[in-house]
Amino acid sequence: MRDTKDDDKGRKLQAIFNQMPSRVSLVYGYTEGPPSIEDEYEKGVRAKKVVAVFAFSMKGYGFGELTFVTDEDGQTCIDTECSGRKKVKEMLGWLVDHAIIDHETDPEKHKRYNEVRGARCGENCKICYPPEGEP
DSSP: OOOHHHHHHHHHHHHHHHHSOOEEEEEEEEEESOOOHHHHHHHOOOOSEEEEEEEEEETTTEEEEEEEEEETTOOEEEEOTTOOHHHHHHHHHHHHHHSOOTTOOSHHHHHHHHHHHTOOOOTTOTTTSOOTTOO
């Protein structure tokens, strides 16, 4: 027999999850033993360990973190907080779908990309430097 108090708590918790916005963001990352650029590209030397942590909330699902750890042999392990591969792919897909990519053509998004990256386009960028006579 099920406890109605537990059922009520479960419904209340699900109601909270249903109101959560869906979002995924990179919240932490570090590299242990990073090689020099020369060693990485000329000798194939890899960092001893690379870690990336993504926080997530998914409407109707809940919240948590995904922690990716890759060792110097290239083996990646993921702490999924008991989420399955399909849910991890969904979360990372959400991140990619909502990211601003490097060749964004919307001028405002392109500008934001450059701000976030601390980058500047070259004079051949048709978004930052539109050809004469174009807005």
